Amino acid sequence: MKNSSDNLSNQTTSSKLTKIRFIMTGFSLFLLVVSLGLVAFKGFNWGLDFTGGVVAEVRVDAALQADQIKAHLDQELSQDVQVMKGSDSGQWIIRYSHDGELDTGIAEQLAPISQNVQVDSHSIVGPQVGQEMVEQGSLAIIACLLLIMVYLSMRFDWRLASGALIALMTDVVIVLGVFSLLQIEFNLTVLAALLAVLGYSLNDSIIIADRVRELMRMRPNGQTEPIINEAVKATFSRTLVTSGTTLVTVSSLWLLAGDSLQGFSIALFVGIVCGTSSSIALGVTLPQLFGLKPADYIPQSLDIEENYS
CATH class of the missing domain: 1.20.1640.10 (Multidrug efflux transporter AcrB transmembrane domain)
Structure with a gap:
């Protein structure tokens, strides 16, 4: 049973x-x-790895945080900007899309939120x-x-x-x-x-x-x-x-x-x-x-x- x-x-x-x-x-x-x-x-x-874009290494005031930089650049450039911490204090790697021409105005874009802006490098990744x-x-x-x-x-x-x-x-x-x-x-x-x-x-x-x-x-x-x-x-x-x-x-x-x-x-x-x-x-x-x-x-x-x- x-x-x-x-x-x-x-x-x-x-x-x-x-x-x-x-x-x-x-x-x-x-x-x-x-x-x-x-x-x-x-x-x-698609990210910049696939679409192409601008990669810039910049130095700004050490007090600035990633979210502050990103919020400002998102508004200024009207797109989703990637902001990554660099190796040194105040150094950031910024990636954003472009319209086919190498935009060198990133220093001017960051000037309103930082007194000292230095662009260490500025390069472009092509769509090809x-x-x-x-x-x-x-x-x-x-x-x-x-x-x-x-x-x-x-x-x-x-x-x-x-x-x-x-x-x-x-x-x-x-x-x-x-x-x-x-x-x-x-x-x-x-x-x-x-x-x-x-x-x-x-x-x-x-x-x-x-x-x-x-x-x-x-x-x-x-x-x-x-x-x-x-x-x-x-x-x-x-x-x-x-x-x-x-x-x-x-x-x-x-x-x-x-x-x-x-x-x-x-x-x-x-x-x-x-x-x-x-x-x-x-x-x-x-x-x-x-x-x-x-x-x-x-x-x-x-x-x-x-x-x-």
Whole structure:
């Protein structure tokens, strides 16, 4: 009687977990479609790394703070100006877009808020360099996805491989959708964060997929749904601890590192949250929908006599 009660409880828990997985999968696919629409119609707020602009190193009164300089220049130049702390006291690195001509009036722009203004250097990054960065960054992501696809296809069944790869692409597209929606500046540090998200999400998906494959080999006559649910439960604590500690670190970076790493931190934060949810839902639910079953892992015996006849 006790065994039948335990079995009923396990079946109820498994059905609830399956429902949660399908709901999370549907929500992830919905976010994927919305993110693709945002990227297509709203685009990105490209940083100076991609669009080109002016980079100036200036020295002003040591009492001035970054927010004071930024607020003044934002108003004077009618744009979002980047202000970063230099190596010395009173030294600042200022970056802003330009109209095609090298503007040398930054000293005059800063004169109302500082008695002493000295321009140490003044250079321009052309849009041609920015175009090269866009192309190289896109090629890096495409090459990364292709290599991951080859690796997953060699290690897992094509259904597990496709689930992990779709989850991976979904994580990246959702991060891009967040940046498009909020119009957060997209620069090279954000591109580096996207590549980090690829690696993090892949690691989570491989661990759960490996557990699914192991359980299916152990239970060739079992059912797909309870095996996948058991694999998710077996790796959930590890996933939760890893993601939780990483999120604490990224949150600290977001709050304390300043504006220069804000985009990097936001991309990692969103990517880790999406990567964790997609690996326990999308990455294993899609293979189930594609027809993955334990019988696929039963070794096939070869009839040698029949082959030679």
